[in-house]
Amino acid sequence: MLIHPWDAARSTAEWQRWLAARDFGQLAVNGLAGEPPFVQPMHFAYDPSAGGAFGEAVAHLARPNPLWPALEANPHVVLSVVDDYAFVPGPWQALPGAPAEHGTPTSVYTAVQLHCTAHVVDDPEEKAVLLNRQVGHFQPPGLSTSVAVGEVPYGRMLAGIRGLRLDVTDVRAKFKYAGHKSEEVQDRIAAGLADRGAPGDAAALAGQRRRRQEA
Numbered sequence: 001m002l003i004h005p006w007d008a009a010r011s012t013a014e015w016q017r018w019l020a021a022r023d024f025g026q027l028a029v030n031g032l033a034g035e036p037p038f039v040q041p042m043h044f045a046y047d048p049s050a051g052g053a054f055g056e057a058v059a060h061l062a063r064p065n066p067l068w069p070a071l072e073a074n075p076h077v078v079l080s081v082v083d084d085y086a087f088v089p090g091p092w093q094a095l096p097g098a099p100a101e102h103g104t105p106t107s108v109y110t111a112v113q114l115h116c117t118a119h120v121v122d123d124p125e126e127k128a129v130l131l132n133r134q135v136g137h138f139q140p141p142g143l144s145t146s147v148a149v150g151e152v153p154y155g156r157m158l159a160g161i162r163g164l165r166l167d168v169t170d171v172r173a174k175f176k177y178a179g180h181k182s183e184e185v186q187d188r189i190a191a192g193l194a195d196r197g198a199p200g201d202a203a204a205l206a207g208q209r210r211r212r213q214e215a
Contacts, residue, residue, distance in 0.1 A: 001113060001172055006179040010214070013068050015112050015173035016048050016055075022139065025081035027059070027164075029118075030074045038067035040180075044079065044166070045137035046114075052167030057114065058130050059164045066122070068162065075118040079166060085109035086204035088178070092192045096184050108177045108189070108204050115170040121163030124149045130163040177208040179215070186212065 009015045023045060029038040040061065048055035057079055061067070071077065086108050094103030121127050126146040131154070147154040178186055186208070193205040198210060 001111060001174060003172060003174045004180065007174045007176045009173035009175060011056070012171075013215075014175075015171060018110060018173075019046055019081060020048075022083055023116040026078050026164075027067075028078040028080060029071045030076070032070050032073060033164050035070070038065050038070055040065070040067055043134075043138070045134045051165065052117065052169050054114070054171050056149050056168060057116065057164075057166040058134050059166070060127070060131060060134065060161045061164065063160055063162055065162075071118055072120065077116050077166065079114040079116055079168075080111065081114075082109055082111045084200070084203040084207040086193060086198070086200045088189055089192070092189045093178070093181070093185055094188075096182060104177070108208065109174075110176070111174045111206055113172040114166065114168045115172070116166035116168050119165040119167065121165060124158050127158050127161065127163045128155075130165070131158075132159075175207065175211055177204075177211050179211060 020150060024041070024043050027038075027042055029039040029040070031037050042059050042061065044057045044059040046055060046057045050056040051150060071137055088106045088108055090101035090103035090105040092103060094100045121130055128149055131147045135147075147158070149158065178189055181189075190205060190208055191199040193208070
């Protein structure tokens with residue numbers, strides 16, 4: 001992922017605040033020799049205070065998932081999260097004084113890529129702890145029975161899944177909101193997003209406004 005200086009995260013806290021509100025991404029695992037990478041959509045729970053240098057994410061996948069042999073062969077993976085994105089039509093980006101049709105279409109978005117070392121969790125007790133931790137991230141206590149080995153209703157299901165602990169060793173974060181453009185162009189993009197109101201426009205506009213305010 002190309003990250004220009006004006007798109008880069010200004011601090012670790014910036015991307016961690018953004019990621020704290022998101023818990024669905026795509027896990028990219030290197031394929032075995034001659035095979036393409038595996039890309040697995042999944043929910044995860046991220047904890048900045050656990051695991052590796054930049055925290056830890058936990059998740060689980062079905063035991064029959066075909067990515068396991070590749071992941072065990074090479075545990076270095078990327079967890080990619082993209083959100084707050086929108087398409088920007090060319091006229092919104094036209095240079096001041098230039099014809100509107102000379103503007104360059106583009107995209108705005110936030111992307112955080114967590115480079116991780118994956119650890120597969122197969123011990124039943126450890127899987128139960130991991131699952132309770134992940135479920136606790138997503139829903140209030142009491143909505144589901146806690147997972148416990150040998151106890152209904154979930155104990156018998158533990159054999160059908162494998163847990164994942166992802167120690168985050170590096171992070172690449174990009175906040176692409178035309179930060180290098182003139183104030184006039186940035187204002188035009190903001191006005192266009194507000195007026196169009198397409199799915200994702202409000203979130204993209206909020207991301208652009210925050211970056212401008214914190215510049």
